[in-house]
Amino acid sequence: MYCRPIQARIAGVELLFPKNESQGVRTTGENHRSFWWVLFVVGLGIAPIVEADDVDFAHDMVPILKTHCAKCHSGMQQEGDFSINTREQMLAGGSSGPGLVTGDSANSELFRRIVSTDEGYRMPPEGQGLSAEQATVIRKWIDQGANWEPGFTFAPSSYEPPLRPRRPDLPPAMAGRDHPLDRILDAELVARSQTPLKPVSDEVFLRRVFLDLVGLLPTPEQRHAFLSDPNPDKRTLLIDHLLQDEIAYADHWLTFWNDLLRNDYTGTGFITGGRTQITTWLYDALLRNKPYDQMTRELIAPPTPDSAGFIDGIRWRGEVSAGQTVEIQFAQSVGQSFLGINLKCASCHDSFVDRWTLNEAFGLAAIYSDRPLELHRCDKPLGTMAEPKWLFPELGQIDSTADKNTRLEQLARLLTHPENGRFTRTIVNRLWHRLMGRGIVHPTDAMQTEPWNADLLDYLAIHLADHQYDLKQTLRLIVTSAAYQSAVERVDESSVAAPYVYAGPRAKRLTAEQFLDAVWQLTGTAPVNMDAQVQRVRPGDSAAAPSQLRAQWIWNRGDATQSQGGETLAFRKVWSMQEAPKSAYAVVSCDNEFRCYLNGRLVGAGAEWDNPTLVPLQDIVIGDNELLIVGRNGGNGANPAGLWCEVRYRTSEASEQGFGTDGSWQWTARLPRESGGYDVAPQDWQNASILSHSNIWAPRVTPLAQNLMTQASNGEVAMIRASLVKSDFLMRSLGRPNRDQIVSVRPSEMTTLEAIDLSIGETLDKYLQGGAERLAKEPWENPGELVRWVYHHALSREPNAEELQLLTSDLSLPLQPTAVADVLWAVIMLPEFQINR
């Protein structure tokens, strides 16, 4: 046996409605009412095949209405002044009086007409009319109360979004709430006589704003500091503080932009060199808060190859359909990412669902094309060439005779034209969606749809333009509003199906990246290395005075220009400490990869010599310490190899101390276990040699290393974030998309397969075990203190008495790591943890 999942059945109705079809004019016949005749038919002629079931409007009714009635009575067609567009219109009826009486089919004009045998009266007038079964469905539907799918209409959307920006008049402030967004939204609530929204507590706000702006949980210390701060402006101060945390901000928003610009560190296309990343450029743009119009111009008309990956798309080896060439990908991506316009239909034929045509899709593609681009309809060449042009000639047009770079620059300017309100509306709508849980236009990729509050959308858009396209200003505007700082709407099945009515923010499920970052924060198990090629250095810091570097490039011999590919050696330095350092770190670069161990424990790894790695050195002990680095030369043939490592630590002495790779380091070809440590200690340590050819690497590595050290010396060794590493099984399972296509919205619900992964998967288990071992060792005064710490960090609140009792019941000092791991698991599986509300 199987159970077919219930499906929504109304979808596609609007789409399939023949909105432009020419429709014949027909006169309706006079009313010929004959009650007894109808009753007779009902009583004798129609088998009660659906008596047992409720009529499902979408499933049972819509197809009948669409097939038999819609042509003359829906959309713009209202023969006999009768329209079936909405339930209200159907009830109201037309020139013959009310359309139907709910609960009383016998007295309903609609039903009488469909079962009439009078040719002039019966509906539909043509053909055989409705079958007995169909008539029964309609009878039962009326008798059961003529239920309608909330929000459903047969009317095709005739909405065309405005192009130009618009500055809405702000309604007067109410109850002193003078934030512009609140003025707009309060007016909306008042218009619907809705009660004002309930503001959230400081602790709810704290967790929400941290997750939304920087994607992290507030730490217990941050929580304590915020809650005990008496400053009435502390929320705004916190918002500004978070927005000014450039690295955390960039780490978090990288996920959003990678999705939107389909950028990734691995994926299809890379294997054949048909795709390039924009990671370095993108991260830098976020770090520096590059204005959005400038970002867009650099993506559309790349000043350097660093931002070219977006327009170049994915070049597949072999033949691809005319609808997926890189030129067409360009048109689709530009349309979707920047304008929320879906050109995927129009890439193949004139769209059935909106106004975009094949010509327009190919015109946009031709701007990018290096070659004359022939129009293809459904993969068949049409014999005409596309002329480079863009979608809104009202703002200007592309010079089709210009060269490609000029055309791209023209497009970049038109797209970011101050009069292009669709450009700003699209991005502010996406940001609103991220912060408030639902778009003002929804879904966010369908900007052809009407917003639920045009003033709100237009205000946000014009505010962005007024603030020089500073996206942080938009974020700030939203999160400083009372609207954002209100309790989330409770969304159940009925409110999902109903037309959207604003009732406060909606809860957001954590993204895969937010979830993992949060778990890593709780457990201290973040990865030691990242895959993203980014410079995680505060813009201000790079200008700071560089520390004096001591390290030199070393290998096992002075001329390592012809080292064997795959040659792997262990290098070490043993040094003595008089006291435990307050902080310590190393910066390491190795051509081509390394693993770094402190006192036999793996502490860092890296695989790109031109992207030096910052390795935190915790657990340096008093007495002798050993730093051991396994370096591996890459490639197949002979090629240069080298290792560079600078160590710094701070003790009670005023200045930072340290050392670097030099001739005092030792090497051996014997390698430790991958997890660290030798089974039998090597006896053949020899002194390393300083390389004469360090200029291969130094010009690139030295400044980057100095930046990292400046950052680290300021005490900011930021945790490696999930957005910076390649997707893994767990992240895929949690909804991180493979970025072959633009997927701008993440799934909102947990699936069973994810729950299996989270229940028994090795990855999460490893994090929890690691965290539990760490936490079990902490000097808690009692188990309750641990539980409270977990609640403060994970949920940003106190556990209640029942929770505290429940979770401490299996805990006793000394804490067992397994018991702690189970507590951690139970807490992170709570919807309260996985949903940002």
Next chain:
Amino acid sequence: MNERPKNELEYEMRREFLRKLGAATVATLGFGAPRLFAAADGQTISHPQATADSCVVLWMGGGMAAPDTFDPKRYVPFKVGVPVGEIESTFPSIDSVVDTIKLTEGLEHIAQVMDRATLIRSHVLPDLGSILHSRHQYHWHTGYVPPQTVACPHIGSWMAKVLGPLNPVMPAFINIGQRLEGVGEQEELKAFTTAGFFDSEFGPLNLPFPEEAAQSVRPPAGMDAGRFANRQKLFRRLVDQSPQRDYLSDFQYESQLRSIENAYRLLSSKEREAFDISLEPAESFAKYDTGRFGRGCLLARRLVESGARFVEVTTEYVPFLNWDTHADGHTTLQRMKKEIDQPIAQLILDLESRGLLNRTLVILASEFSRDMIMEGKPGSNANDQTTEPVEALKTMKHYGQHRHFTGASCVVMWGGGVRGGQLYGASAQERPFVAVEKPLSVTDLHATIFNAMGISPQTAYDVEQRPFYATEDGKGKPAIEIFGRT
């Protein structure tokens, strides 16, 4: 037919669960998940009567050469100096239990179950220019040639989405034998081993190593059943104590709790044992124990017995390994046949003896065929991919089907209403061995498979306001004559 859960009460609970699942599905739809698309005439899709409840795909990853497996041509034994172009098959043909069906040496066990099968020799694949295996595999598994503007669902996801699980506790889509990490073209493999635009609820449970499958449904290492159950209990009680109880009606809260309960149900169910092939009696185990693929067949049988909806077993695709013979093809195929022959035959016999074969559709297929001398298809501009290009045989290494061939390949279908002992279509008697009778495209093959499973090939979901069909553009036509009584 699947085994009904023994405990009726538990069974009722599952039904209740599914009912709730259905309700939540509706809720999900409001949030932009793909919706079922109405047919053009305004009627909803009518699905054909299913002839099978479960589906097993036996995937010969890497390009299985038809002339050396299921479509014997002129056999020329190895001899130094023989011009390569004279060789058509490198294995002699053998008889099967069906007079009209000949296979090649090395498939003796399968030959004994061909009376339960329809053998298609005219499966035609597009020539995608430059041959990238994973791209053809993407096409075969989704019905769409990549790249596409949306992520296409795997056929297993279509079955999971449209039909739902057969046994509610069993994941509907299980994928055995293919690693998605640590192998070449892994990103490309991942791209189609997915639910695509469907929610990941309908995606695969991946079990790359059949021997380790039991661990995929077992508490993590170091956690015994008692602790696992206690942890779940702790979680449930914590939910009950939560000051956020008020939010439990919220659809996100509700669906999360439901998914966690669904997962726990499987992880604590009796069906879990199906994943543990070490529980198979030794005598039976031995019949499947030819390697990873053979043990995968055993796992597939156990899963189908427990009510899995769709299972795929792959001879792992790794570039230049297994069926992907660019040199030394004959020797490699001797090994491959040894690995697949007995387990596949045993799978068919076991399903039959358990009364499951008539409701289980088993399909053996590959992304394309191979040829001694022709790359792609006649007129193709694909690059020659053999690593040992020679005019005449010098060593054994040169003896084998080393070029990709898309003009005709073989598909075998057993059970699930398929007519037994039947040949469908034919390839040419002379090179090029293109399909000359009843060419069957991926689109129509999928329509045939979906037809058996009771899914209309015109089934469509609304994705980004466009219909996306189970078969390309809804055009798939089932090859009806494949079905019916012998």
